[in-house]
Amino acid sequence: MPAPERVLYAEDGWSWAWIFAAPLFCLAAALFEVVTGAPVHWLMLTVCAIASALCHGVMIAATRVHGHVRLTETTYTQGTEDVELDRVAEVLPLPADGDPEASWETARTLGELRQVPRRRRSVGLRLDTGGEVRAWARDAPALHAALESAVGEGRA
Numbered sequence: 001m002p003a004p005e006r007v008l009y010a011e012d013g014w015s016w017a018w019i020f021a022a023p024l025f026c027l028a029a030a031l032f033e034v035v036t037g038a039p040v041h042w043l044m045l046t047v048c049a050i051a052s053a054l055c056h057g058v059m060i061a062a063t064r065v066h067g068h069v070r071l072t073e074t075t076y077t078q079g080t081e082d083v084e085l086d087r088v089a090e091v092l093p094l095p096a097d098g099d100p101e102a103s104w105e106t107a108r109t110l111g112e113l114r115q116v117p118r119r120r121r122s123v124g125l126r127l128d129t130g131g132e133v134r135a136w137a138r139d140a141p142a143l144h145a146a147l148e149s150a151v152g153e154g155r156a
Contacts, residue, residue, distance in 0.1 A: 022052030079111030
């Protein structure tokens with residue numbers, strides 16, 4: 001069995017711990033009702049806790065699939081799309097504030113999402129075909145540095 005590749009950059013989407021957020025708030029509401037002597041709405045709080053946990057579960061699963069970013073020494077993974085680093089000809093420079101829009105900023109986004117998600121920034125890549133694509137991450141400068149390093153090492 002081959003040794004696992006070293007991960008140079010990773011984002012996994014939301015943590016599964018968030019699935020407990022709504023049930024914990026419902027438990028806090030029940031405790032508040034007990035402490036204040038108000039009638040406790042057990043059925044409604046239970047229904048809300050379960051429904052909210054199910055909705056959170058769907059959103060968490062989606063972010064863990066579509067928001068998954070992983071860079072290894074040979075592959076960049078964005079959501080369900082893998083790009084071999086051998087295919088990356090160049091990591092394009094990040095735009096500075098006030099610069100005109102670069103050509104890669106309107107290029108196709110890697111993965112199956114149509115746009116870069118909120119609170120994420122993109123990094124431009126030029127492929128060996130000459131086409132440009134957008135990778136994206138929460139910490140775009142860190143992803144940019146990791147991609148430059150990985151693509152540069154592959155060329156050396």
